Amino acid sequence: MQCPKCHAPMHTYNRNGVQIEQCSGCRGIFLDYGELEALTRLEGQWGGGPAVPPPPAAPQYPAQPGAPAWGAPQHGGGHYGGHGGHHGGHHRNRGFGHMLFSS
Amino acid sequence: MTHHPLLTELTLRVRTEAHSRDPATCPCAAATLADRPDATVVRHARTVAKAHAPDTVAADLAPRLTAAAHLPGILLPPLRPTHVDLHGRLVTFWPYGEPVDPEDPDAAPWEPAATLLARLHRTPAPPGLPAMRGPAKAALAVARLLGAARQDHHPALAPVLRAWSALPSWARGESPMRDTTTLCHGDLHLGQLVRHPAPDGPWRLIDVDDLGVGEPAWDLARPAAWYACGLLSPEDWALFLAAYRAGGGPAVPADGDPWPALDVPARALTVQTAARAVAKAIDAGRPLDDVERAVVDACDRMSSVPPELADRFAK
Numbered sequence: 001m002q003c004p005k006c007h008a009p010m011h012t013y014n015r016n017g018v019q020i021e022q023c024s025g026c027r028g029i030f031l032d033y034g035e036l037e038a039l040t041r042l043e044g045q046w047g048g049g050p051a052v053p054p055p056p057a058a059p060q061y062p063a064q065p066g067a068p069a070w071g072a073p074q075h076g077g078g079h080y081g082g083h084g085g086h087h088g089g090h091h092r093n094r095g096f097g098h099m100l101f102s103s
Numbered sequence: 104m105t106h107h108p109l110l111t112e113l114t115l116r117v118r119t120e121a122h123s124r125d126p127a128t129c130p131c132a133a134a135t136l137a138d139r140p141d142a143t144v145v146r147h148a149r150t151v152a153k154a155h156a157p158d159t160v161a162a163d164l165a166p167r168l169t170a171a172a173h174l175p176g177i178l179l180p181p182l183r184p185t186h187v188d189l190h191g192r193l194v195t196f197w198p199y200g201e202p203v204d205p206e207d208p209d210a211a212p213w214e215p216a217a218t219l220l221a222r223l224h225r226t227p228a229p230p231g232l233p234a235m236r237g238p239a240k241a242a243l244a245v246a247r248l249l250g251a252a253r254q255d256h257h258p259a260l261a262p263v264l265r266a267w268s269a270l271p272s273w274a275r276g277e278s279p280m281r282d283t284t285t286l287c288h289g290d291l292h293l294g295q296l297v298r299h300p301a302p303d304g305p306w307r308l309i310d311v312d313d314l315g316v317g318e319p320a321w322d323l324a325r326p327a328a329w330y331a332c333g334l335l336s337p338e339d340w341a342l343f344l345a346a347y348r349a350g351g352g353p354a355v356p357a358d359g360d361p362w363p364a365l366d367v368p369a370r371a372l373t374v375q376t377a378a379r380a381v382a383k384a385i386d387a388g389r390p391l392d393d394v395e396r397a398v399v400d401a402c403d404r405m406s407s408v409p410p411e412l413a414d415r416f417a418k
Contacts, residue, residue, distance in 0.1 A: 017235055020141075023340050028123075065330075065337060065341050065344055065361070066360055066361075066362055067330065067331050068331050068365075068366055068369065068370075068408070069404075069407075069408040070331065070370070070401055070404040070405040070407075070408050071329065071330075071331040071332070071333070071401070072332055072333030072397060072400075072401065073333075073403075094333065094334045094393075094394055094397070096205065096208040096211070098394060099329070099334060099376065099394050099395075099398075100211075100292060100293045100329060100334070101203070101205055101292060101293050101294040101333070102292060102294060102379075103240065103290055103292065103375075103379075
């Protein structure tokens with residue numbers, strides 16, 4: 001994507017499991033819906049402070065659901081984003097044919 | 104394969120049962136669908152017989168069987184309204200249904216499963232139904248892990264037990280659930296769905312052994328746990344959750360964050376899954392595979408975030 005301010009290309013980075021876009025020109029940062037809260041939450045957990053409650057869900061589709069703070073790093077532990085493209089390393093239904101079929 | 108007496112007898116019984124319903128045209132296709140310590144299930148053509156776990160209480164199974172018979176739009180109804188006794192085991196008879204194909208993840212019925220659960224949770228529970236057995240089964244899995252760990256210490260024992268001990272007592276089966284009226288399945292996973300009539304009828308829930316009244320979030324918590332552990336894709340989890348909400352399911356709020364309601368049961372089912380996996384690995388003397396390790400790792404991460412934080416929103 002292009003930076004809305006200076007129109008230089010933006011690159012995607014993963015910060016603590018939260019996906020952010022940074023402009024290669026002006027170094028500005030773009031956060032998707034909920035990502036600021038996700039980063040603040042993570043900071044709060046590590047600093048021992050109170051977790052920030054999630055923002056109300058936006059009426060969007062397809063919505064990416066939130067995940068608990070103890071979730072796998074692929075989710076960014078409490079990621080409340082509206083990201084279409086997905087983070088690397090996530091296999092679709094990894095336990096299929098094994099764990100998903102038993103008590 | 105050598106047949107133990109129960110399997111041999113059950114195979115004969117299901118054949119007799121099938122032929123009593125379909126005497127002339129039976130193709131006599133027979134198969135053992137499951138043969139585990141907690142259940143032996145055999146099929147003869149369109150008829151299935153299940154020998155329930157040896158400790159199954161007849162007085163508990165009866166109302167569960169009745170519930171299935173009265174909710175044919177949700178649960179697969181039994182062929183006979185009551186169980187029979189066979190070698191001291193309770194046996195029930197069912198029509199054969201087409202199971203979920205483990206080779207085809209894309210075809211997994213996440214939305215029908217959620218729709219059925221929403222319908223189940225909205226159905227008034229029949230009188231006399233015991234408590235849903237989810238928390239009790241989680242406790243059994245942890246007890247089994249402790250037994251296995253007596254033979255051989257395992258590094259995964261500590262994180263699993265730590266996550267377990269942080270759970271509220273109801274989720275460990277040590278005190279009654281707050282919800283004592285909502286009808287729940289109690290052991291939802293992909294092996295609990297079949298199409299009936301096979302092969303392409305509507306999806307129905309099977310296995311009433313854990314059916315009962317309790318916290319409906321428990322039925323959503325296994326997919327929630329798989330998603331949280333990175334085993335279920337966000338897309339499939341989103342479909343499942345949206346279908347449950349569209350069906351008016353009461354376990355989570357109609358919109359907004361579902362995790363305050365799901366957190367405790369999803370933790371409990373993650374612990375249960377991890378406990379079973381570690382116990383099996385100890386028994387077999389093998390290392391954990393990557394899926395099993397993902398579940399143990401989730402238990403490890405739980406200790407940094409207390410469940411009370413989430414549970415307080417649920418009240």
